[in-house]
Amino acid sequence: MKLKFTSHLANRKYGYFSYLAEIIALFAIYFSTAKLGLSLDAVSRFATLIWLPSGIAAAALLLFGYRLWPGIAIGAFLVNLLNGAPLFVAVGIGIGNTLEALVCTYLLKRNGFSYSLDHLRDVLLLLLLAMPLSAIIGATIGVSSLFLGKVIASSSYYLTWEAWWTGDMISILILTPFLLTWSKWPRDKVSVKRIAEIGILTLLVLAVGLIVFLGLFHADERSYPITYLVFPPLIWASLRFGQRGATSAMFALTILAIVGTIQALASFLPGRLSMSLLLLQSFMGIIAVTSMILAAFMAERRELEQRKDEFISMVSHELKTPLTTIQGYTELLHGRFAQQGNQEALLYISKMAAQIGKLSKLIADLLDISKIQAGKLAFAKETVDIDLLVREVVEDLQHTTSQHQISIEGIAQREIAGDRERLGQVLINLITNAMKFSPRAERIAVHLSHTHDTLTVSVQDFGIGIPKAHQQMVFERFYRVYSDQDKTYPGLGIGLYIAHQIIERHRGKMWVESVEGQGSTFSFSLPLAGEP
Ligand code: ADP
Numbered sequence: 001m002k003l004k005f006t007s008h009l010a011n012r013k014y015g016y017f018s019y020l021a022e023i024i025a026l027f028a029i030y031f032s033t034a035k036l037g038l039s040l041d042a043v044s045r046f047a048t049l050i051w052l053p054s055g056i057a058a059a060a061l062l063l064f065g066y067r068l069w070p071g072i073a074i075g076a077f078l079v080n081l082l083n084g085a086p087l088f089v090a091v092g093i094g095i096g097n098t099l100e101a102l103v104c105t106y107l108l109k110r111n112g113f114s115y116s117l118d119h120l121r122d123v124l125l126l127l128l129l130a131m132p133l134s135a136i137i138g139a140t141i142g143v144s145s146l147f148l149g150k151v152i153a154s155s156s157y158y159l160t161w162e163a164w165w166t167g168d169m170i171s172i173l174i175l176t177p178f179l180l181t182w183s184k185w186p187r188d189k190v191s192v193k194r195i196a197e198i199g200i201l202t203l204l205v206l207a208v209g210l211i212v213f214l215g216l217f218h219a220d221e222r223s224y225p226i227t228y229l230v231f232p233p234l235i236w237a238s239l240r241f242g243q244r245g246a247t248s249a250m251f252a253l254t255i256l257a258i259v260g261t262i263q264a265l266a267s268f269l270p271g272r273l274s275m276s277l278l279l280l281q282s283f284m285g286i287i288a289v290t291s292m293i294l295a296a297f298m299a300e301r302r303e304l305e306q307r308k309d310e311f312i313s314m315v316s317h318e319l320k321t322p323l324t325t326i327q328g329y330t331e332l333l334h335g336r337f338a339q340q341g342n343q344e345a346l347l348y349i350s351k352m353a354a355q356i357g358k359l360s361k362l363i364a365d366l367l368d369i370s371k372i373q374a375g376k377l378a379f380a381k382e383t384v385d386i387d388l389l390v391r392e393v394v395e396d397l398q399h400t401t402s403q404h405q406i407s408i409e410g411i412a413q414r415e416i417a418g419d420r421e422r423l424g425q426v427l428i429n430l431i432t433n434a435m436k437f438s439p440r441a442e443r444i445a446v447h448l449s450h451t452h453d454t455l456t457v458s459v460q461d462f463g464i465g466i467p468k469a470h471q472q473m474v475f476e477r478f479y480r481v482y483s484d485q486d487k488t489y490p491g492l493g494i495g496l497y498i499a500h501q502i503i504e505r506h507r508g509k510m511w512v513e514s515v516e517g518q519g520s521t522f523s524f525s526l527p528l529a530g531e532p
Pocket of ligand 1: 429433434437461463464465466474479480481482490491492493494495496497520
């Protein structure tokens, strides 16, 4: 009992300490970033356009709770007092800035704001409600305190308010989403390709930032509106890397823009720094809004896509179980009727079995699609004799058609390392497609050939062919070629996608050559066994 009590006390002590430490940390960050802002040509000495504290304060309360408010209050009070504000004015500003963060947090939390900003609703909530309203509170209380304390005259009230409001809004707009989206470290595995893409994008953002805002190359901005250069990397970041990409690119560009404007190198109007900063911040605000909305749209789309994948996976699993049972009973019935010699029943059973076979193939394809999406398509590594495999598949499929004559031409004469069943699946898919899409032709040819390091298999038909514009797309998921004549061909448009994935996973290539009305040749090449 005693032990429990002590540990409880220790916990509470630790709780107080960590609470105090959090407040001190927030105070320190708030104070130092505020000091930096106030040093940058603040309007009426107190309203600065570079006001990082607002964004930091809102993010801190959202992430760690309202209880951290004293860090903001003390930071805002002290920094203004030291900046020359009379005591009561500094108290007023402190109250205004604290209320700003509290109201921003309240409005967002109350409306179920998600920190990932993955829905348009979250972005609009921040942009249209929390950001402007809380900044109005901060600016109005702050500037009114200055006015009542006779620090500013009534004539400069509006100018000061405008700078204060804009500075706070931009900070909440750019910094808060940046901090929120990075508050959770992404846990997905990142592929080498993606890392390379991130690297290139980062370089592009930096290059554009340096050119546009820091006047690198001293481009003559009067004849070239180079500020538009910021759009391509921002759109790239938003489309490919979602809200994290958008907010990070925006953050980096904003830093460069501010540095550039302060150094008076930027392409905005010369004159007072505060005026340039106002123009710059408006520009940054507009592009931040654009890229965040774009990123939210993309995230919503991705979520929908993910839900569709999950649905396909669930449906195919759900369908598989009863179908397996039906298959079992059909075999049982087949055995019974065979014993009885009931030929009519056997005929019906074999028709049922054929349809069950088709259904199982469809479900197996759908399951493969889900596995590919989840990166879980497993491959065996065995030595595969391609000539033998082609012969077996052709023999099997020849039994299913009386119309088509399938011939094998050439010889691969090589073995490769791969998954025999999966490669067989590719062949079956190509040959059944050749049969399906050549309803009036009789011949299908499978060509085998090799070079010193690869072997190639081609399936040639003399059917309807594929129009040029569709040829690359047939390897995409759910893609089917529609035209007036061939809309009756059954299928889901997934066979070639799966085949393409299987060949890619074998480090091979797959392609099609086709002439509409004359036929198609689908080929794949594979590296030979022993090759890396
Ligand atoms: P599906 O199940 O619809 O056949 P696939 O992924 O196998 O799906 O093929 C995608 C589309 O490519 C088909 O719908 C068809 O339009 C076209 N296609 C595939 N193979 C051929 C072929 N041999 N000749 C003509 N069109 C083909």
